[in-house]
Amino acid sequence: MKTALLLSGGMDSLCIAWWKRPDVAITIDYGQLPAQAEITAAEAVCGALDIEHHVIRVDCRALGSGDLTGAPADANAPASDWWPYRNQLLATLAAMKTISLGVTHLLLGTVRSDGSHKDGTPEFVGALNVLLSMQEGTMTVESPAIHLSTAQLVRLSGVPESQLAWAHSCHKANVACGDCRGCNKFFETMQELQSDVERLGQPAPAP
Ligand SMILES: [Zn+2]
Numbered sequence: 642m643k644t645a646l647l648l649s650g651g652m653d654s655l656c657i658a659w660w661k662r663p664d665v666a667i668t669i670d671y672g673q674l675p676a677q678a679e680i681t682a683a684e685a686v687c688g689a690l691d692i693e694h695h696v697i698r699v700d701c702r703a704l705g706s707g708d709l710t711g712a713p714a715d716a717n718a719p720a721s722d723w724w725p726y727r728n729q730l731l732a733t734l735a736a737m738k739t740i741s742l743g744v745t746h747l748l749l750g751t752v753r754s755d756g757s758h759k760d761g762t763p764e765f766v767g768a769l770n771v772l773l774s775m776q777e778g779t780m781t782v783e784s785p786a787i788h789l790s791t792a793q794l795v796r797l798s799g800v801p802e803s804q805l806a807w808a809h810s811c812h813k814a815n816v817a818c819g820d821c822r823g824c825n826k827f828f829e830t831m832q833e834l835q836s837d838v839e840r841l842g843q844p845a846p847a848p
Pocket residue numbers: 810811812813814817818819820821822823824825
């Protein structure tokens with residue numbers, strides 16, 4: 642079994658790198674504004690864990706709207722950033738690269754809160770798995786953290802706090818803006834982890 646992780650450099654996928662130690666990690670610059678910071682964070686993680694890292698560049702900015710593009714969200718957008726079919730696209734691009742590297746298992750960094758979008762649900766991951774595994778040889782798609790909150794995943798992964806700080810979560814820029822959905826999620830998770838430390842004197846054990 643050879644595993645690959647779709648590694649955006651955000652908290653969730655960074656923790657899965659620590660938890661699952663994939664053989665290969667893929668980071669995709671699809672035209673999002675914070676792409677360079679995401680690549681830098683992903684490179685740092687892969688360097689620390691000795692993971693083979695590949696960057697794929699495919700400019701899809703013309704197909705997105707909202708925070709990640711620096712433009713207003715589309716009138717039909719359900720959130721402040723919207724790239725319809727993005728997760729399907731990113732998983733497909735990662736599979737296109739990793740199938741040639743002999744990878745058999747593609748890991749996605751989906752967590753429970755992603756379930757507010759259809760493409761963050763177990764049903765979506767299951768459908769993607771069926772679709773990818775029926776083509777081009779065996780490629781299984783898994784989201785090992787899909788039933789966990791980000792804070793639970795952080796605890797379970799055992800990532801040192803100093804290295805969690807490498808994560809890049811901002812949707813708007815290469816330097817965290819402090820006021821977008823990505824930054825807000827980062828701060829909320831750090832607060833939740835900090836409250837463990839205050840209550841218990843140490844991070845809570847993994848579930
Ligand atoms: Zn931000």
